[in-house]
Each structure stands twice: as structure tokens, then as C-alpha cells.
Amino acid sequence: MKTVILTLTNPPELMLEGQNITPDNVAGKKAAEIAALDVWEGKQKSALGTYFAVAGDGGATAAETKIILRGDCTRVKRIGQQMTAGEIVIEGNADMYIGGWMKGGKIHVKGNVDSFCGIGMEGGELVIDGNAGHHLGASPRGEWRGMQGGLIRVAGSVGNDTATFINGGTIVIGGDADIHVSTHGEGGTVIIKGNAKGRVGGQMVKGNIYVYGTIENPLPGFQMVGEVEQEVDGETATFTHYIGDLGERHPTAKGKTVYANLYTRN
């Protein structure tokens, strides 16, 4: 695996649209060619090299390419958007849409990220050591086909509207989640190891949510059906099991109605 190091030496005045910073776009390119990739500051198109010092060449394919971003990328958006393979390490913070529409590979952010990260994700792994903003792993606006697969792991807390229209994949949140989790969900799993604020699983059809802490305002559309012992994210515990959202349509499979499951840890 070859490593490309991008160091932000000349920070943008506006947000930088960095959707070209992916192993797919960097693969097969020399450092000078990588520096010539397009980025947008507002509506102005310029070369990546205007902002970043580029060291190292890309690997032969995306899978053999690793990108390390250094410097304060708090204002760099869309890193790793639509990537299919390879690896990205962001050593500090990053802005919105990190790992959006990601299909494969791995992104590791050592700081915080803003909203819309992992949006429309289909596969791969997005690991955030800090906090994430709103709409983590959600569907893009208007889209009813949300997260399809992959894994998002946030060590800290997240904002609201996590996993809207989730269809598959897993989101693990180490801290707390704000309102609206898995709204309209039709699959997938969301694990909240801290507390959730409310509206957890609203209009959910299928899928699973685990909350280890408390739900400040639980929804009336969920009904307690019993207690279960389950292994979740490598540890076994007992949970209270709820089904819902009873106000929503539910499909039947093998003669039984399928509900969404909400588990709270005892």
C-alpha cells in the first residue's frame, strides 16, 4: 500500500469542496498529478495543490492507496465521498459529508466531524474518534433509500436525525444521540451506548435500535414485549424489548408481522 500525505498549508477562506480526495481519484497518480485535482472554494475551482502540500504517489489501485490528511481540515468537506476502496486517515477534525455515499474502504477521523457524514453509505467503514454532527448515516434529502450497508463508529456523541431511512449496515455511537434516530428505518442496526433524547424509531418499519442509557422521551408507538439477553458489539447484556412503530405499516414475512425492535439495556 502506498501512502499520500496531504498537509493543509494554505487553509481556505470558505469551505473547501473536497470530493476528489478519495483513493479512487488518487490511485495511479504521481504527487504532481494529485496536486492538480480539482477542488472548489465556493464556486471557484482550483487545484488541490493550492491548499495542500502533496507528498507521495498513489498506489496502482484504490485498494492499494492510503491518504493521510494533516493540518486543520475543519473546513474541508466531502473527503472520501463515493470512495470504493483504500484508506483515508484524517488526523484532526473535518467538515461535513465525510464518507458520504461511501461504497468500500475505510476512513478514520481522529477528531470531530460536522453533519451529513456517512450519508447514503453503501459499504465500508467510517470511524470517528470525536463527535459527529447531525444526519449521521442518514439518507440524502428526499431520498427514501438510506444507509444500505457498512459500519459507522463514533466514539463521542452525535446530533439529531441519525440513520434516517436506514436500510442496512450498523451505526455504533459511544456517547449520546440527540432527537430522531432511525426515522422511517427499514433495516440496519443503531447502537447508542449513552442516552437518547427522544423520537427514537419514529415511523420505523423494520430494523433494530439499542439504547444503553435512557430515552428521555420515548415514543408511544413502541410496545414492551419482554426481556432478552443478547450479545451486542462484543458484550452480552439483558435488554428490555419493545416493538414498533405501531402507527406505521408493517410487512409480513412467513405469516408473521415484522416490527422494528427497540432494546433498552437493563
Added chain:
Amino acid sequence: MSELIIKNGFVVDPLQGIKGDRMDIGVKDGKIVETGTLSNPKTIDAAGMTVMAGGVDVHSHVVGPKVNVGRLFRPEDKLFKSPLKSPTCSRMEMGFSVPSTFKTGYDYARMGYVFVNEAAMPPLHSPHVHEEIRDTPIIDNAAMPVFGNNWFTLEYLKNNEIENNAAYTAWLLRATRGFGIKVVNPGGSEAWGWGLNCVNIHDPVPYFDITPAEIVKGLIETNEHLGLPHSVHLHCNNLGNPGNYVDTLESLKLAEGYAPKNDFGRKQVMHITHLQFHSYGGDSWGNFESKAKDVMDYVNAHDNLTVDMGQVTLDETTTMTADGPFEHHLCSLNHLKWANVDVELETAAGVVPYIYSPKVKVCTIQWAVGLELALFSKDLMRTFITTDHPNAGPFTRYPRVITWLMSRAARDATMKTFKWLDKTIDATSIDGIDRELTLYEIAQMTRAGPAQALGISNTYGGLAPGMDADIAVYALNPENMPSDPAMIEKAFSRCAWLVKDGVVTVRDGEVVAEPAKRTVWVDVKVPENAQVQRDIYEHFLRHYSVKLDNYSLFEEHLHNPRVIEVDATE
């Protein structure tokens, strides 16, 4: 203005019966002229190419409030699907199934179209329709106000007051700067105000106690009484349901005994739109089947009817119609998002996204039904290509529809992608049809026929001297047609040249100029009718949320009008 000569092309013009003769077309001051009258024309070399009149779309939803609802509530229809701004166009373009106004104009022009008839204008929202017409570049537009659920119309027709209904119709066409009489699910959209529908054409409308059959016959009589350029334009009852071909045949029979009366060369008394959605057999989605043959046998035998296909293109699209109850029904089938609007005394509308998938049996049968309608047609001057844009697919797929019609190989290649191919073949006749349409027949279906049915064939749809100089040149040689069907699609997607009003507008598939577009509307003079004037005044006083003075379109909303005048005072 400059002169043009389009030299050596294979000219296909069904209005004049020209079947691919090599000839030159002269253009002067925006009109087609005899080539002998030109003094120093610029030459367009069309050798080895097909020359047709600019395309005419009889039925497409491109402007107005429900189209805009589709744009607003489908942001995902634009995401990763919008091209970068073309350096030769003045505006950027967005969207796939419900494109922005600018993309609509540019894409029609790229396909060689010059006239598009907006299929449903809610009268109350006509200012919005005309504002969007202004913002849709290049193509000339007309818009048909909807009448089939209008309280005035229902009341006059219930009492068999054709003259009063005619006076009201003339007033509404003028108030909205409309083009003709559109009827959507007659009575059913009004019943939807009670949460109901008209399940067949003899099911009376709640409160008004008039049946869809009576509405349609009354509107045909009104239309011929006025002598409008276009006929009644009908979206039948019971759209999209298994077994609905029975209702469709009953609706078609309503036109029996009526003959066209007009000065515009129109030969039909009723146009039935998106017939594909109305030609289904079976009594459930399980035994759903094509009844295109039965329906087309009737249409072929009755020359006072015209139809358009409403061809399913197997895309992810956005359905939108003034058939409010149907959209609610569709939403409960596919569980996607739904928008619904009630327009006071006039109409309703709904919008739902839909995916026509080659993996779904119903969708692939629908695909076959549409093509069968055209392939069973004995008169392609009465059978037009549409996709009911965007209901069965976006208009940008017309080139693909043309390719399916012109090439059995293209149909076979598409059928190979079907998950339920055997069941589709069992439920339809498509596999037994070898017919391949000619360029002449395609020209009938896409310009000459629609222009004649709309009553505008003195201006659009042909290449006779005196007509508008709207000329499309396609890189197809009729004497040496490409063996690869994909080349036909490519040629019709991006025309080699489009001349609009004598201005070179598209060259090699790129828009290079944006000549002024027009709004075409119909102004009918009727005798003064005090009763209708009083009825209008009273209804506005009692029932409308706007005042009469604010209802009629203000002149500043109307963009570059072309008025078709009709005198119905005698």
C-alpha cells in the same frame, strides 16, 4: 433576417406525403419558402441525413404547480444526475425525471422538438403555468386547462346547457390563456374531494349527480360547438388498474356519432391520452395482462379518435396527475412519498415517485402494452409517441421509444433484461410482433400527426412553404440505416441540426442559440351570455378564495403570445 437552405437531405414530411425524397428546403424570415425565392442563403449540408419538421409533443407535463411540486419534493432526482453547465447554454440544467424549466427546453431542442403541449393546467394556477412557460427556453408551449371536474362545467352539463358551457369554456380559455379542453378522470377528481372516486363511467359524481359519460359527451359537444383547434383531450377513468380496458372501450364509444367541426384540419373529436395506462386486462395484479389489441382494434376502426402511447420507459420517475385518487392509490401500493393538492372548484392533483423496474412483472407488461398500441396501429397519423412525461418515463426517452418501435432487435435486447420474461410474453403479444416502423411512420407519430390533432398543422409539424421554419435534421441515412439500434437512439437524442423559426438552434446535438419562444393560446369569440357572466360572478363571490378581478391572467404573465382566433358567434 437571414436566409438558409438545407441541401440534399432525405426529406420526410407526412403532411405533404414526402417519403424521404432528396430535396432542398428554403428558409427566409423564419418561414419555409420555395428555394427559388432565396437570393444569398447560408447552406446547411444535410447530405446523407434525414430532414423532418420540428417535433410536436401532444401531451407532456412540463410546466405548472404539480410539476414544480415534483421538482421540490424530489431533490434526489437531481443528486448526481444533473450535468455540468453547458458552455453553449445560458442557464444551468438540473434533474432527470422532472427536469428544471431550462433543462426541459434544452433537451426538447436537442431532440429536435419545437412545440410542447402542457397536458394539464389547473385554471386557478394559470399564472404559475405561464411564468414557467416563460422560463422554458426555445420550445413553443400551449397549456390545456382541466375541465372534467370543474363545478361550472358539471352544473351546465348536468342541465344539458351546451351553449352556456361553451360560453364558460371560452371565458376560461381566455382567463387562463389556455389552448383546449383537457379532461382528467372526469368526475373522479371531484369525487376525491369526498374521499371517493368514479369507479366507472356510469358512476355518478357525488352532489352533482352527473356521470363521467355525460361529462365527456357534453364536453365533446361543447368543443365542436366552439370549433376549437384541438379536440377534447381525455384521460379516462380507472387509470392503471387491471381490467380497465372495459372502461376504456366504453369511454371510446362515447365519441360515436360525433364528427369534427373546425377550420383547422383536425379530424378527430376525441384524443385519448396515455392509452397504455388504460389497456389492461385481468382482475388482479396476479393475472394482469395486455388488452392493447382489443383497444387498438376499436381505435383503428374509428377515425374520429386519436391516441398517444404513454410508453413506460423502465426508469425511476415521478408520477404526477390531476387524477388525485389514483395517486393516493399508487402511494398505498409503493409506500413512497405522496403529495396531494385540491384546487378549489376546479381540480385536484397528486405526485408520487415510481420505479418501473425490469425486475417487476407488472412494469414489463406495461412496457409491452405501450409498444403494442403503436405496433397494432393501422394509422400512425392518429397514434402518437408520448411517455406521458414524466408519468411513464421522462420525455428524454423518446429516442429510446422510437428505437424500440423501429427495431425488433432493440425490443429483444430490452426483453432479455426482464426477470419475468416468460410471464411477460404470456401476458402480452409483444413477442409475436415483428413490425418495425419506418422513419416516415415515426415522423407521423412525432410531428405530422400531433400537429394535425392539435389543429396547428398550418404552422407546425410540416415543411410546406409558408409554415414556421422549424426543421430538425437527424444523422440517419434512410438508404443505409445503422444495424446497431443504439445508433438510432443516438441520432434522435441529439439532432445534427435544429432550425427554430429560421434560427440555427442546435448543432451537433448542442444548443447554440436560444431563439424567442412563444405561448400559443386559443381566443374564442362567443355571443354575449348574461347568465354565464352572472354565474361566474356569483361563484366567485360565494366559493372562490380569490376575487374575479384577480383571477384572470394578467397580461404581464403571458409571454410572447401567438393567438389562434376562433369565431363561434354564428
